Amino acid sequence: MKYLITGGAGFIGSNFIHYLFDKYPEIEIINLDKLTYAGNLDNLKKFSAESGSASGGENYRYKFVKGDIADAELVNKLVRQVDVVVNFAAESHVDRSILDPAVFIKTNVLGTQVLLEAAHKNGKKRFHHVSTDEVYGSISLDSDEKWTEESPYQPRSLYSASKAASDHLVRAYFHTFGLPVTISNCANNLGPYMYPEKFISLAITNLLEGKKVPVYGEGKQVREWLHVEDHYVAIDLILEKGKVGETYFVGPPDEDRPNNLETIKKLLKIMNLPEDRIEFVKDRPGHDVKYAMNTSKIRKELGFTPKYSLDETLKKTVEWYQTNIEWWQKIKGSPEYKNYYDQQYAKR
Numbered sequence: 001m002k003y004l005i006t007g008g009a010g011f012i013g014s015n016f017i018h019y020l021f022d023k024y025p026e027i028e029i030i031n032l033d034k035l036t037y038a039g040n041l042d043n044l045k046k047f048s049a050e051s052g053s054a055s056g057g058e059n060y061r062y063k064f065v066k067g068d069i070a071d072a073e074l075v076n077k078l079v080r081q082v083d084v085v086v087n088f089a090a091e092s093h094v095d096r097s098i099l100d101p102a103v104f105i106k107t108n109v110l111g112t113q114v115l116l117e118a119a120h121k122n123g124k125k126r127f128h129h130v131s132t133d134e135v136y137g138s139i140s141l142d143s144d145e146k147w148t149e150e151s152p153y154q155p156r157s158l159y160s161a162s163k164a165a166s167d168h169l170v171r172a173y174f175h176t177f178g179l180p181v182t183i184s185n186c187a188n189n190l191g192p193y194m195y196p197e198k199f200i201s202l203a204i205t206n207l208l209e210g211k212k213v214p215v216y217g218e219g220k221q222v223r224e225w226l227h228v229e230d231h232y233v234a235i236d237l238i239l240e241k242g243k244v245g246e247t248y249f250v251g252p253p254d255e256d257r258p259n260n261l262e263t264i265k266k267l268l269k270i271m272n273l274p275e276d277r278i279e280f281v282k283d284r285p286g287h288d289v290k291y292a293m294n295t296s297k298i299r300k301e302l303g304f305t306p307k308y309s310l311d312e313t314l315k316k317t318v319e320w321y322q323t324n325i326e327w328w329q330k331i332k333g334s335p336e337y338k339n340y341y342d343q344q345y346a347k348r
């Protein structure tokens with residue numbers, strides 16, 4: 001089986017590539033990634049060494065192609081060579097979508113359409129689109145509501161609006177052209193290779209550097225956290241057993257729903273650090289209050305059970321950042337990262 005993985009040099013995509021290679025000895029993968037600030041070939045060092053060439057030759061099981069999913073000519077050439085397309089490529093950080101919305105539309109909306117068109121034109125290739133729970137909007141704190149796959153889309157951030165648009169395009173290619181698509185909408189992920197600017201990876205790395213942890217507002221927002229392993233196993237299961245045209249929610253085991261402040265306190269406890277390491281900063285504009293998904297569909301229909309509790313997920317993630325200091329220090333030491341960090345937190 002030949003896969004085109006887009007965004008495979010990012011956090012979740014690179015974890016998925018590692019998993020596929022370990023699980024399927026015959027697999028062939030083309031990884032198409034633009035290498036934005038979030039794309040990092042250090043996440044895939046193993047494959048460059050094994051295949052002998054990160055840029056790939058004719059005889060490859062893994063081939064890396066640097067390029068843009070919005071480049072129709074390139075995308076057509078690559079899609080023609082594969083059986084399955086899995087689309088991870090995206091601008092993925094809400095904070096950055098406030099600073100520069102246009103690139104979110106170009107990659108997340110136009111880029112997804114270019115991929116869909118290529119999958120359609122080249123023999124209706126199987127297409128899986130990786131999306132987020134954030135497209136469903138925000139739930140009030142005092143509500144017990146949980147979204148289902150049938151809930152209306154109500155995105156509120158520029159990131160979630162662009163992801164919502166991409167999901168609609170995926171569904172439209174199914175209904176209009178019969179393209180065999182599936183979509184997964186997932187909770188926030190944690191785990192290896194998570195770029196150290198997102199809430200928890202920033203918190204862990206700041207704590208390891210002896211710095212404080214920025215928490216937006218009063219930290220009352222409620223999020224669902226899933227270990228990345230549970231996410232990529234679910235995607236593989238959807239590709240194997242999912243019904244085309246369907247959307248599946250992927251979320252953590254039911255019991256753990258702390259707010260952001262409580263989550264950071266759990267983290268501090270795991271790392272044996274005092275609570276005065278928390279620093280409250282000015283809230284993000286339009287910050288979604290709460291996400292909550294009812295994930296019974298994937299459990300009942302595909303037999304998926306997430307493996308890790310929140311405590312286990314946090315512990316495993318802390319351990320990874322403690323043992324891979326070089327990986328994240330290289331990123332945090334880069335001018336791009338410092339520039340972003342100053343812009344984001346200096347005046348808060």
Ligand SMILES: NC(=O)c1ccc[n+]([C@@H]2O[C@H](COP(=O)([O-])OP(=O)(O)OC[C@H]3O[C@@H](n4cnc5c(N)ncnc54)[C@H](O)[C@@H]3O)[C@@H](O)[C@H]2O)c1
Binds near residue numbers: 035069091188190
């Ligand atoms: N991280 C999460 O918690 C989470 C949760 C739910 C859904 N998702 C979705 O999962 C997917 C992957 O998220 P992530 O956290 O790994 O993101 P990430 O930001 O770590 O990685 C994104 C990757 O896409 C690449 N990319 C960006 N623009 C591109 C373009 N135009 N062409 C080709 N490649 C491009 C980047 O270089 C990077 O390697 C995204 O679609 C995101 O919306 C993420």
